Amino acid sequence: MTKSEVYFQKYCRRAGLKRSGQRDKVFNMFLKTEQHISAFRLFEKIRKQGEKIGYSTVYRTLRLLVKAGLAQTLTFGGETHFEHKFKHKHHDYFICSKCGKTIEFTSPTIERIQNRLAKKYNFTPQKHTLLIYGLCINCQNKQ
Amino acid sequence: MTKSEVYFQKYCRRAGLKRSGQRDKVFNMFLKTEQHISAFRLFEKIRKQGEKIGYSTVYRTLRLLVKAGLAQTLTFGGETHFEHKFKHKHHDYFICSKCGKTIEFTSPTIERIQNRLAKKYNFTPQKHTLLIYGLCINCQNKQ
DNA sequence: AATGAACTTGACATTCATTTTCAATATTGT
DNA sequence: ACAATATTGAAAATGAATGTCAAGTTCATT
Numbered sequence: 428m429t430k431s432e433v434y435f436q437k438y439c440r441r442a443g444l445k446r447s448g449q450r451d452k453v454f455n456m457f458l459k460t461e462q463h464i465s466a467f468r469l470f471e472k473i474r475k476q477g478e479k480i481g482y483s484t485v486y487r488t489l490r491l492l493v494k495a496g497l498a499q500t501l502t503f504g505g506e507t508h509f510e511h512k513f514k515h516k517h518h519d520y521f522i523c524s525k526c527g528k529t530i531e532f533t534s535p536t537i538e539r540i541q542n543r544l545a546k547k548y549n550f551t552p553q554k555h556t557l558l559i560y561g562l563c564i565n566c567q568n569k570q
Numbered sequence: 571m572t573k574s575e576v577y578f579q580k581y582c583r584r585a586g587l588k589r590s591g592q593r594d595k596v597f598n599m600f601l602k603t604e605q606h607i608s609a610f611r612l613f614e615k616i617r618k619q620g621e622k623i624g625y626s627t628v629y630r631t632l633r634l635l636v637k638a639g640l641a642q643t644l645t646f647g648g649e650t651h652f653e654h655k656f657k658h659k660h661h662d663y664f665i666c667s668k669c670g671k672t673i674e675f676t677s678p679t680i681e682r683i684q685n686r687l688a689k690k691y692n693f694t695p696q697k698h699t700l701l702i703y704g705l706c707i708n709c710q711n712k713q
Numbered sequence: 714a715a716t717g718a719a720c721t722t723g724a725c726a727t728t729c730a731t732t733t734t735c736a737a738t739a740t741t742g743t
Numbered sequence: 744a745c746a747a748t749a750t751t752g753a754a755a756a757t758g759a760a761t762g763t764c765a766a767g768t769t770c771a772t773t
Contacts, residue, residue, distance in 0.1 A: 449750075449752095465730090541680075545704065549706070550702070552703070552704040554703050555701060555703065556700070559688060559697075590768080622723095627723065629760075648759075649759070
């Protein structure tokens with residue numbers, strides 16, 4: 428049992444939820460997925476493994492993960508994407524306007540400035556989303 | 571005629587579009603609106619002035635403004651918001667997770683770092699969205 | 714001013730992701 | 744084993760974004 432698993436099971440128990448195989452499937456597949464993923468793609472990924480699962484269950488579990496603090500959402504391209512939050516460092520993204528490719532990056536300096544500005548505006552930050560749209564190197568060249 | 575108006579009318583003409591009162595209404599109300607606004611709220615705002623207008627027209631005109639480079643979109647709270655782009659400096663946002671209030675801010679330093687990172691990743695930036703979610707001072711106190 | 718090709722309008726329909734519903738099924742404490 | 748309660752997933756509902764199209768408007772040309 429990884430730390431995330433322990434944390435999640437404890438969270439569920441405290442919330443008065445019952446253990447369920449379906450929920451575990453979603454949780455495990457989410458854990459295995461390093462990059463951000465949409466509810467639908469996660470659903471497909473589980474089905475492709477031959478597992479039987481409904482979309483609602485995937486959706487509900489992801490929402491639960493967010494509530495539990497294990498995941499967080501970011502919206503782009505008209506879709507909600509879920510990414511790790513627990514024991515994972517935060518990412519910002521470059522998104523290619525043409526091909527949709529995403530490149531993750533991190534910047535401690537940006538984070539630091541954000542916190543400073545938040546304080547200045549009497550704002551307690553919880554999470555943030557930084558999306559930079561533009562052209563990736565491929566799409567620049569293809570013209 | 572402001573510079574934006576001249577620019578917009580020229581753009582329309584070049585694009586082979588005809589002049590129209592409805593389009594002007596949308597454009598003018600958008601100009602008057604300093605903060606970001608959703609298509610639906612802009613639609614309401616025009617209607618409340620006693621003007622007759624269809625939602626499609628508002629929506630289409632806003633999309634046109636984006637294409638013309640006068641507006642840009644940012645998505646949060648499950649809605650697309652339109653903000654000025656022409657002769658307006660770019661804003662980043664604090665968004666209160668509780669009451670939805672937004673606070674605009676700018677940070678030249680963050681912009682600079684973004685450009686540096688983009689270069690490092692061979693990415694040509696076009697626009698960006700920085701949303702910091704958290705609690706505004708009111709919601710912190712209300713507990 | 715009349716013409717006609719092309720653009721605009723807005724009510725309505727459609728699409729698509731997200732969210733809810735609910736009857737059948739599974740889990741858990743006693 | 745029982746009862747209370749949670750889970751599941753197919754189907755329906757929601758809501759924002761986008762497309763459709765017949766009727767109306769614009770504008771260069773005659």
